[in-house]
Amino acid sequence: MRYVQEQCTLIYKEEIAKGVFSFTLKAPQIALRAECGQFVNVLCDPFQLRRPISIGGFDADAGILRLVFEVRGKGTDWLASLEDGATVDLLGPLGHGFPLMASDKKAVMIGGGIGTPPLLPLCRRYGKNATLISGFRTASAVILKEDAEAFGARNVVCTDDGTSGFAGFTTQALEEELKNGTFDVVYTCGPKIMMKKVAELAKAYDIPCYVSMEERMACGVGACLGCACKTKKEDGSSAMTRVCMNGPVFEASEVDFE
Ligand SMILES: Cc1cc2nc3c(=O)[nH]c(=O)nc-3n(C[C@H](O)[C@H](O)[C@H](O)COP(=O)(O)OP(=O)(O)OC[C@H]3O[C@@H](n4cnc5c(N)ncnc54)[C@H](O)[C@@H]3O)c2cc1C
Numbered sequence: 001m002r003y004v005q006e007q008c009t010l011i012y013k014e015e016i017a018k019g020v021f022s023f024t025l026k027a028p029q030i031a032l033r034a035e036c037g038q039f040v041n042v043l044c045d046p047f048q049l050r051r052p053i054s055i056g057g058f059d060a061d062a063g064i065l066r067l068v069f070e071v072r073g074k075g076t077d078w079l080a081s082l083e084d085g086a087t088v089d090l091l092g093p094l095g096h097g098f099p100l101m102a103s104d105k106k107a108v109m110i111g112g113g114i115g116t117p118p119l120l121p122l123c124r125r126y127g128k129n130a131t132l133i134s135g136f137r138t139a140s141a142v143i144l145k146e147d148a149e150a151f152g153a154r155n156v157v158c159t160d161d162g163t164s165g166f167a168g169f170t171t172q173a174l175e176e177e178l179k180n181g182t183f184d185v186v187y188t189c190g191p192k193i194m195m196k197k198v199a200e201l202a203k204a205y206d207i208p209c210y211v212s213m214e215e216r217m218a219c220g221v222g223a224c225l226g227c228a229c230k231t232k233k234e235d236g237s238s239a240m241t242r243v244c245m246n247g248p249v250f251e252a253s254e255v256d257f258e
């Protein structure tokens with residue numbers, strides 16, 4: 001069993017956009033085991049079911065873990081109410097993360113809104129060879145630009161209303177990038193409709209593509225089937241797969257986006 005249950009200390013909480021929080025935690029056991037694209041299951045004290053949150057950063061040497069989450073309901077609202085010094089009960093790291101190429105390969109990452117945090121460790125991994133395309137409703141909702149750039153990554157911000165960066169969808173920005181540059185690998189996390197289009201573009205340009213599926217979850221460790229999603233087998237038939245165990249990252253051609 002590679003995952004552990006760890007009582008972690010919240011070192012620094014910051015509201016980085018309205019309703020979006022960044023937690024920096026002392027979590028040496030989980031940070032030591034973490035890989036890009038994995039997640040932790042967070043105990044939100046009054047609720048029995050843990051909430052899955054992607055690992056938005058980890059430093060094994062310093063024993064530090066970063067989580068970035070949006071308040072969506074009762075669990076994340078409770079989590080956001082914690083203050084520095086609080087203890088947070090985490091189970092992790094869970095799931096299969098993003099397959100990595102050599103760090104001198106050129107990677108393009110496409111994040112839709114709160115799907116952007118799991119791509120941040122990839123910015124660290126690929127550094128100046130990383131291009132992050134991240135999409136938000138409006139300028140005030142933009143997150144993680146400085147963090148991605150601090151790792152040397154180029155960040156193309158897209159907003160629906162054109163108040164910051166490229167006015168339009170991330171998939172339009174990706175199309176431009178693919179026309180004008182060469183990439184060795186594509187990674188994406190965000191709304192299914194966005195990831196479907198990203199997968200189609202990657203296929204058209206014959207680039208390997210990995211998608212992170214953020215299905216609703218319950219146990220997070222393969223016991224309840226609450227996270228099953230449709231995947232394609234090699235013979236073209238469909239199968240149901242547990243995202244918490246076999247994902248959240250899948251090779252794009254395995255996923256049935258319909
Ligand atoms: C692998 C994975 C990684 C994720 N990473 C992040 C992240 O980095 N940042 C972030 O803001 N959000 C992330 N999410 C979504 C996050 O888990 C939900 O927003 C959160 O569980 C909502 O809980 P709640 O109690 O606030 O909402 P409620 O709607 O009150 O939750 C009720 C129940 O539904 C489950 N649930 C609701 N929405 C989701 C959802 N989208 N995914 C999974 N379970 C859900 C909750 O766990 C809980 O059991 C991730 C989801 C998955 C599966």
Ligand code: FES
Pocket residue numbers: 216217218219220221222223224225226227228242243244245
């Ligand atoms: S969340 Fe229970 S099997 Fe995946």
